[in-house]
Amino acid sequence: MQNFLFTSPEKKLTCVYWRISAWIEDGCHVSETNSTHTVCSCEHLSTFALIMTVDQTLDSNPVVDVLNTIFVFIGLVFLTLAVMTFALCRRNPRVSNVSRLNLCVCLLLAQPLFLFTQSFLHLIRPNEVSCKVLAGILHFLFLCCFMWMSIEAVLLFLSVRKLKQVKPNDRAGLHWKLSLLIGYGIPLIIVGVSASVWPDGYGSHKCWLKTENGFVWSFLGPAYFILAGNTILFLTILITIHSTLKGAQSDVSKCKYTR
Structure with missing residues (x-):
């Protein structure tokens, strides 16, 4: 599965699939990614998606x-x-x-x-x-x-x-x-x-x-x-x-x- 997504390489991307009522990561992983596209590899058939974490920075004291x-x-x-x-x-x-x-x-x-x-x-x-x-x-x-x-x-x-x-x-x-x-x-x-x-x-x-x-x-x-x-x-x-x-x-x- 290949998804075209214009984003910076440092953003975290996760390949997931839909199971019952939630997106699950098991059996899927990111094969390669750069600023123009991301390739996901999954071991089974389902409805797949690519999730990007926009901001992982948490305020620390x-x-x-x-x-x-x-x-x-x-x-x-x-x-x-x-x-x-x-x-x-x-x-x-x-x-x-x-x-x-x-x-x-x-x-x-x-x-x-x-x-x-x-x-x-x-x-x-x-x-x-x-x-x-x-x-x-x-x-x-x-x-x-x-x-x-x-x-x-x-x-x-x-x-x-x-x-x-x-x-x-x-x-x-x-x-x-x-x-x-x-x-x-x-x-x-x-x-x-x-x-x-x-x-x-x-x-x-x-x-x-x-x-x-x-x-x-x-x-x-x-x-x-x-x-x-x-x-x-x-x-x-x-x-x-x-x-x-x-x-x-x-x-x-x-x-x-x-x-």
Whole structure:
């Protein structure tokens, strides 16, 4: 399909087709373009069009940009300190820092990668493969963050549940190898299945998951499920702690350990 359009080369042109009630870009791309014409290439038959973004310049607030950079840097510094703390400080043998450590590591990897992708989106987006790869990596890292939050909530629940029957050498929780298998294995399976079912679901205009065909729910579904489960566990933990403290007032040592 060839469209003749007199415009400057720096304008962004997008080849699209009509689907139900919206223009969709999937399966179409700009083969070549200059100041006089644009050639679109599509993998299917439909009603095609060429969309031009007239003005992509958004007003930015320099103060907000500076504050954003400062706070992101502060957040990364504290995440680094948290990783060092959980990795080096192990005073209590009954407490495992595996879930907290891996949660901080995943956040430390995901946050700068996401900010890098969004900051250089104009350079990454034209390279479709790079955009899809970054979207897949971000999908995996963010799922890992939610999964490690879920593991930490389960470990806390197991620890609180054993307060009344606690022994000095008890260690509530999962083995670190099993935690690693769950924390990284389940997100890897979700990403692998999602990529095999619809490979083109990665690489939206923001280099993230596309909303077509409900593909974005491969991230939102597990995230909402984990948040709902963590909320239930949190309420259960509060109720358990309250009942344990109420019944342990006569036992000073147990009460101290419970607190």
